[in-house]
Amino acid sequence: MFNSRKLILSMKGINKSYPMGEDELQVLFDVNFEVYQKEFVAVLGPSGSGKSTLMNIIGCLDTATSGSYILNGQDISKLKDKELATVRNHDIGFVFQNFQLLGRMSALDNVILPLIYARVSSKERKNRAMMLLNKVGLGDKMQNNPKQLSGGQQQRVAIARAMVTNPSIILADEPTGALDQATGAQIMELFKELNREGKTIIMITHDPKIARQAQRIVHILDGRIYSQEEYEILYNEEGVKREEIQEEPTIRERRRRRLSNV
Amino acid sequence: MFKDIIKMSFKNLLMNKMRTFLTTLGIIIGITSIIALITIGQGVTSSVIDQLSGLGGNRVTIEITNTQVKKGFTDAEMESFLEIEGVDGVSPTVRKNLVYTLVPGETNSNRNYVYTSATRVMGVNNYYFELVANDTIKAGRSITDADIKNATHVCVLGHGIWKNLYGNYNPIGETIKIYNMDFTIVGIMNELVGLDTAGNYSLIVPYTTAMRDLQMGLVKTFDAVVSDSSDMGIVVSQMDDRCAEIVGSTKGYSVFNQQEVMDIVVTITDLILGMLGGIAAIALLVGGIGIMNMMLVSVTERTMEIGLRKALGAKPSTILIQFLVEAVIISVLGGILGVALGAAIAYVASILIGYTFTFQATTVLLAVGFSVTVGLIFGILPARKAAKLNPIDALRAQ
Numbered sequence: 001m002f003n004s005r006k007l008i009l010s011m012k013g014i015n016k017s018y019p020m021g022e023d024e025l026q027v028l029f030d031v032n033f034e035v036y037q038k039e040f041v042a043v044l045g046p047s048g049s050g051k052s053t054l055m056n057i058i059g060c061l062d063t064a065t066s067g068s069y070i071l072n073g074q075d076i077s078k079l080k081d082k083e084l085a086t087v088r089n090h091d092i093g094f095v096f097q098n099f100q101l102l103g104r105m106s107a108l109d110n111v112i113l114p115l116i117y118a119r120v121s122s123k124e125r126k127n128r129a130m131m132l133l134n135k136v137g138l139g140d141k142m143q144n145n146p147k148q149l150s151g152g153q154q155q156r157v158a159i160a161r162a163m164v165t166n167p168s169i170i171l172a173d174e175p176t177g178a179l180d181q182a183t184g185a186q187i188m189e190l191f192k193e194l195n196r197e198g199k200t201i202i203m204i205t206h207d208p209k210i211a212r213q214a215q216r217i218v219h220i221l222d223g224r225i226y227s228q229e230e231y232e233i234l235y236n237e238e239g240v241k242r243e244e245i246q247e248e249p250t251i252r253e254r255r256r257r258r259l260s261n262v
Numbered sequence: 263m264f265k266d267i268i269k270m271s272f273k274n275l276l277m278n279k280m281r282t283f284l285t286t287l288g289i290i291i292g293i294t295s296i297i298a299l300i301t302i303g304q305g306v307t308s309s310v311i312d313q314l315s316g317l318g319g320n321r322v323t324i325e326i327t328n329t330q331v332k333k334g335f336t337d338a339e340m341e342s343f344l345e346i347e348g349v350d351g352v353s354p355t356v357r358k359n360l361v362y363t364l365v366p367g368e369t370n371s372n373r374n375y376v377y378t379s380a381t382r383v384m385g386v387n388n389y390y391f392e393l394v395a396n397d398t399i400k401a402g403r404s405i406t407d408a409d410i411k412n413a414t415h416v417c418v419l420g421h422g423i424w425k426n427l428y429g430n431y432n433p434i435g436e437t438i439k440i441y442n443m444d445f446t447i448v449g450i451m452n453e454l455v456g457l458d459t460a461g462n463y464s465l466i467v468p469y470t471t472a473m474r475d476l477q478m479g480l481v482k483t484f485d486a487v488v489s490d491s492s493d494m495g496i497v498v499s500q501m502d503d504r505c506a507e508i509v510g511s512t513k514g515y516s517v518f519n520q521q522e523v524m525d526i527v528v529t530i531t532d533l534i535l536g537m538l539g540g541i542a543a544i545a546l547l548v549g550g551i552g553i554m555n556m557m558l559v560s561v562t563e564r565t566m567e568i569g570l571r572k573a574l575g576a577k578p579s580t581i582l583i584q585f586l587v588e589a590v591i592i593s594v595l596g597g598i599l600g601v602a603l604g605a606a607i608a609y610v611a612s613i614l615i616g617y618t619f620t621f622q623a624t625t626v627l628l629a630v631g632f633s634v635t636v637g638l639i640f641g642i643l644p645a646r647k648a649a650k651l652n653p654i655d656a657l658r659a660q
Binding site for chain 1: 263266273277566567570571572573574575576577578579580653654657
């Protein structure tokens with residue numbers, strides 16, 4: 001069904017390991033991950049699953065130990081720090097859990113910031129930033145400092161900032177993690193609306209309820225990636241391996257487990 | 263983009279006004295002391311050189327230091343120095359305290375009785391006026407070659423003795439008795455300033471007259487005038503040889519170039535200036551360390567911001583430049599204020615000490631250049647630290 005669409009992100013055989021003294025700690029194992037243009041994908045996994053590492057590699061903040069990563073037609077795995085910065089600037093819009101706005105700048109200046117690094121003329125960057133702040137519903141709060149804004153408003157500023165360079169993907173890391181239920185839901189609505197308008201969004205989350213609002217869920221567990229179908233075959237709803245359950249000897253044991261879950 | 267970076271740097275520095283000011287203060291103190299010391303030093307040195315130049319850098323003084331070896335030079339012996347290439351003339355001086363008398367009717371001094379006193383009499387030739395008085399004279403004329411040749415009885419009054427004896431009256435053409443001989447007053451000298459001011463209270467007569475008629479003895483010391491002081495070394499050594507020939511010994515005389523005195527003075531003032539400059543440089547160094555310290559704190563405080571900027575596409579070089587610019591802004595600001603303050607101090611000092619205040623544009627350029635350098639040197643370490651920060655770790659920092 002995606003054949004007609006453009007492949008915007010393609011990871012093949014990505015491994016990532018960190019040196020730990022003399023040993024190596026492998027965090028990602030043979031990750032294959034593809035995202036097509038205009039998709040809204042959720043990467044769902046508990047803490048320690050390697051989802052942060054995966055996000056850093058997707059976001060070009062880090063490079064894989066091995067494997068190939070092609071983003072918007074460009075091979076990322078061989079780029080230097082300087083070139084990675086340019087890719088982040090042009091192709092990726094970050095939305096962080098704790099907003100990451102600069103406190104001593106106005107909302108407008110925060111949105112303008114990526115355009116300074118993109119060397120856009122001062123007049124044009126102001127126009128673009130104002131347009132986006134209007135779009136996220138903060139047209140009247142442009143000159144406010146982040147401290148004068150609510151959490152939801154701050155996250156809207158961050159989303160405007162993420163979109164201002166018109167990146168290939170928007171990469172959101174637990175975007176509702178620091179917000180209450182209602183505000184979180186509004187932010188999710190904003191993401192869905194942006195997606196309908198053609199934005200490609202990758203959202204990292206540990207919350208299945210949030211993940212379910214995306215078009216497609218990819219699971220990550222212990223550094224390995226599974227599609228929804230693969231995941232359902234291997235794991236039950238609680239994220240426990242079915243094989244292990246089958247290994248359990250008695251019906252009584254299963255009943256006890258079921259009861260304790262209630 | 264550079265304009266934006268400068269704007270951002272100013273904003274950051276204004277966020278912590280107190281801290282920025284205190285850091286700038288370190289540079290202000292350093293640059294102020296350097297500017298004040300250089301300016302005061304230059305002023306004092308040039309004043310000293312001005313005074314010393316009264317001695318004349320192109321003079322070589324030849325002196326008999328041991329009269330047992332030789333009593334003094336004769337005319338012919340002195341004139342033989344003129345054969346040395348580069349020597350324009352010789353200026354002998356004989357000095358002796360002698361009695362002089364002013365007789366009313368012969369001269370109209372402010373003593374209206376026969377006044378007898380003693381003062382220094384100097385026997386010189388025309389070169390004396392050229393060397394000591396820059397060839398200028400207040401009134402009348404100086405002693406000429408003809409006076410020397412004929413050993414005429416003429417006399418030039420030193421400025422001080424003229425004032426003392428005559429007030430403002432011009433006695434030219436009148437007669438003064440020296441050693442009971444009549445001398446016609448032909449000129450009055452200007453007041454001498456500098457180091458050689460002996461002429462102010464002297465009666466100045468042709469040296470030939472002084473030797474023959476006033477019995478002031480042989481010439482023990484005379485100056486040779488050298489036309490080109492760049493050949494000084496060669497001329498001096500030739501003079502030394504000639505002197506040894508005349509004296510018949512390598513001891514008992516000295517050939518001494520006035521330029522040496524000036525060189526020594528300049529060397530000493532340069533040395534003192536250098537030492538003071540060194541101390542001022544230490545102040546600047548401490549100021550620079552202050553900048554580094556502040557910038558390091560700033561980098562630590564702003565770790566998250568740096569991480570975010572990197573995530574948004576700032577290259578390591580962009581971050582490096584941003585922090586360097588902040589360091590340079592502080593140091594240049596300190597430099598400019600320091601120049602103003604230093605110049606003000608030097609100006610006040612010039613009034614207090616009494617030398618001419620001069621201020622050179624090169625000093626300003628030097629100071630600003632210096633402070634930019636300090637900013638770059640002490641800013642590079644914190645800036646590199648910021649540029650090298652890993653964005654993942656930096657974003658995680660709280």
